[in-house]
Amino acid sequence: MKETLSVLCLVLLVSVSEAAITKPPLGEFLRCLRSWPSPENPITDDIITADNTTTFSSSYLSYTKNERFTTPNYQTLMAIVTAKHVSHIQATVVCAKSNGIQIRIRSGGHDYEGLSYISSVPFVILDMFNLRSITVDVPSKEAWVQSGATLGELYTKISDASETLAFPAGVCSTVGAGGHISGGGYGNLMRKYGLTVDNVVDALLVDVNGKLLNRSTMGEDLFWAIRGGGGGSFGVILSWKINLVEIPKIVTVFKVNRTLEQGGIDVLYKWQFVSSKLPESLFLRAMPQVANGTRGGERTIAVGFYAQFLGRADELVSILNQALPELGIKRQECLEMSWLNTTLLWEDLPVGTPTSVLLDRPAKPEKFFKSKSDYVKKPIPKEGIEKLCNAMFKINNNIVYMQWNPYGGAMDKIPASATPFPHRLGNLFKIQYYTAWFDANATKGSLDMMKELYEVAEPYVSSNPREAFLNYRDIDIGSNPSGQTNVDEAEIYGSKFFLGNLKRLMEVKAKYDPDNFFKNEQSIPPARVK
Numbered sequence: 001m002k003e004t005l006s007v008l009c010l011v012l013l014v015s016v017s018e019a020a021i022t023k024p025p026l027g028e029f030l031r032c033l034r035s036w037p038s039p040e041n042p043i044t045d046d047i048i049t050a051d052n053t054t055t056f057s058s059s060y061l062s063y064t065k066n067e068r069f070t071t072p073n074y075q076t077l078m079a080i081v082t083a084k085h086v087s088h089i090q091a092t093v094v095c096a097k098s099n100g101i102q103i104r105i106r107s108g109g110h111d112y113e114g115l116s117y118i119s120s121v122p123f124v125i126l127d128m129f130n131l132r133s134i135t136v137d138v139p140s141k142e143a144w145v146q147s148g149a150t151l152g153e154l155y156t157k158i159s160d161a162s163e164t165l166a167f168p169a170g171v172c173s174t175v176g177a178g179g180h181i182s183g184g185g186y187g188n189l190m191r192k193y194g195l196t197v198d199n200v201v202d203a204l205l206v207d208v209n210g211k212l213l214n215r216s217t218m219g220e221d222l223f224w225a226i227r228g229g230g231g232g233s234f235g236v237i238l239s240w241k242i243n244l245v246e247i248p249k250i251v252t253v254f255k256v257n258r259t260l261e262q263g264g265i266d267v268l269y270k271w272q273f274v275s276s277k278l279p280e281s282l283f284l285r286a287m288p289q290v291a292n293g294t295r296g297g298e299r300t301i302a303v304g305f306y307a308q309f310l311g312r313a314d315e316l317v318s319i320l321n322q323a324l325p326e327l328g329i330k331r332q333e334c335l336e337m338s339w340l341n342t343t344l345l346w347e348d349l350p351v352g353t354p355t356s357v358l359l360d361r362p363a364k365p366e367k368f369f370k371s372k373s374d375y376v377k378k379p380i381p382k383e384g385i386e387k388l389c390n391a392m393f394k395i396n397n398n399i400v401y402m403q404w405n406p407y408g409g410a411m412d413k414i415p416a417s418a419t420p421f422p423h424r425l426g427n428l429f430k431i432q433y434y435t436a437w438f439d440a441n442a443t444k445g446s447l448d449m450m451k452e453l454y455e456v457a458e459p460y461v462s463s464n465p466r467e468a469f470l471n472y473r474d475i476d477i478g479s480n481p482s483g484q485t486n487v488d489e490a491e492i493y494g495s496k497f498f499l500g501n502l503k504r505l506m507e508v509k510a511k512y513d514p515d516n517f518f519k520n521e522q523s524i525p526p527a528r529v530k
């Protein structure tokens, strides 16, 4: 009986995907949007269709971060709605649903696989970039941040309001608050204060019926799910209320390289034993990367070490000279500065760059890239590190690296079920594999070589399941087609992202979006009805 049913389902699915090639009528959708009762905030200027030729492609590109996805699919992308008011979000959700159109919600557009602006079934992009207000309340150490604000804008606002408050989030200023926080969000304050989602205290969300809800009206189970269960599964986040954290006025950073000749691999090997046990106020990232050798054309490995320390340089040097003397860090390699200034260094901008660049919003993508992620629970032996380095060499791009991000500290103390993000106690570090290129012809080779690197890493990383970080979106680990959600497939990628929290996420989904309107290739499916 079960077999017959699944065969039947398969037939149904196939016919649905064929039927999906026919677009639902755009006119009906637009009429519905325009008739939405919101006289003070008319939506007309905020709907961009393919008729507005130049606006259409420039607005598509504005928040397309990965050059792999610069050409809109004119067969399926029906319109872009650049919401300026909550009623525009409500209208888009309700009108898309009633017209059988999918939506993709885009805040900063940094999704590694472009899931916020690509679909192979008819869809509209709900663009959130206009909704970017930030209000900081210093006495209560809280802030409201709208989804379309960038991390750079958030950091600037916090720093303008107080020299001793900060927020634990990512290190790229153009990342959007909407997707970043939905997917967990981490940065160099993680060992002291946890993830972004560990510091979220309220949210405003538009649900599948177009209702605007806050924490108390949505209920604790939905509020739990949106703090790390991934964007695009439960509703549209309008804004987050966050807890700000205390930092000293002056903090210390350094960025140094240790080459192969300088024993970089030995330092990296030892780093694995100490980085997750250092004081919580210290985050020491290791970055094995392909570098140019001293002779022309020669390639070698340099291991970068980046530190963020909530304290002064002398203390940092003394901690590291005890815990990791192999690194041989010197006082003059350390820089003392404000927390806001450190955010520039973490973006690889030179010292002295004005902080106003944190507010930049590039008009189009700069490069092609691909990332993958892994969790490491026991130190990788030296021959494993060498194999990984050799696999990096095979990727023939100028930019190829691994980011090793240490865990421990607060990450060990927060229970795995406190939020959907489960990768807590027991992890030494997380790896991000990354390569970028500037020529479309290099795409296929780069993607293939990244798969090979991932295979080489397999014996050294978590298994059953091989865990992955949702914000480092990687379509290779399991995915569904745009318009469908097969639960068995969802359990493959879902268990890698969420481990034991997947079941609860699926139950929350079944309760709040039982017809699975909010979906993408790696979204949460509703739990099966028993």
Ligand SMILES: Cc1cc2nc3c(=O)[nH]c(=O)nc-3n(C[C@H](O)[C@H](O)[C@H](O)COP(=O)(O)OP(=O)(O)OC[C@H]3O[C@@H](n4cnc5c(N)ncnc54)[C@H](O)[C@@H]3O)c2cc1C
Pocket: 065, 104, 105, 106, 107, 108, 109, 110, 111, 112, 115, 116, 128, 147, 169, 170, 171, 172, 174, 175, 176, 177, 178, 179, 180, 181, 182, 183, 184, 185, 186, 187, 230, 231, 232, 233, 235, 236, 237, 238, 471, 472, 520
């Ligand atoms: C250069 C770079 C650096 C990065 N650095 C870090 C880092 O340091 N730490 C880290 O944790 N991550 C980092 N990331 C990953 C980043 O956190 C994720 O890509 C994140 O999803 C981006 O959020 P976004 O709003 O910019 O993306 P989008 O592409 O807009 O959205 C990502 C996902 O969330 C959904 N979504 C977006 N907005 C909403 C909303 N308002 N409501 C509901 N769903 C929504 C989208 O539909 C999509 O599924 C980095 C990414 C890049 C490209």
Ligand SMILES: *[C@@H]1O[C@H](CO)[C@@H](O)[C@H](O)[C@H]1NC(C)=O
Pocket: 044, 045, 046, 047, 048, 049, 051, 052, 055
């Ligand atoms: C797009 O075109 C329509 C119809 O010509 C027009 O009403 C609307 O204002 C245009 N929108 C933008 C953002 O240019």
Ligand SMILES: *[C@@H]1O[C@H](CO)[C@@H](O)[C@H](O)[C@H]1NC(C)=O
Pocket: 202, 214, 215, 216, 217
């Ligand atoms: C949540 O919304 C309800 C209904 O609008 C309101 O009464 C309540 O004060 C809100 N809660 C918070 C914390 O703002």
Ligand SMILES: *[C@@H]1O[C@H](CO)[C@@H](O)[C@H](O)[C@H]1NC(C)=O
Pocket: 255, 256, 257, 289, 290, 291, 292, 302, 304
């Ligand atoms: C470390 O080496 C890489 C690769 O050569 C280079 O891009 C980077 O600027 C170097 N960093 C420092 C701090 O010297």
Ligand SMILES: *[C@@H]1O[C@H](CO)[C@@H](O)[C@H](O)[C@H]1NC(C)=O
Pocket: 291, 292, 297, 398
């Ligand atoms: C390495 O050399 C190539 C040219 O051979 C150059 O394009 C690239 O920018 C160099 N990379 C670094 C990190 O200096």
Ligand SMILES: *[C@@H]1O[C@H](CO)[C@@H](O)[C@H](O)[C@H]1NC(C)=O
Pocket: 336, 337, 338, 341, 351, 352, 353, 354, 355
């Ligand atoms: C921050 O950087 C700016 C620009 O380089 C510099 O003028 C300022 O002194 C720095 N402030 C601190 C406290 O680091």
Ligand SMILES: *[C@@H]1O[C@H](CO)[C@@H](O)[C@H](O)[C@H]1NC(C)=O
Pocket: 439, 441
């Ligand atoms: C990419 O490949 C195409 C087709 O083979 C070729 O015409 C083009 O010059 C190549 N581009 C680059 C930058 O090498």
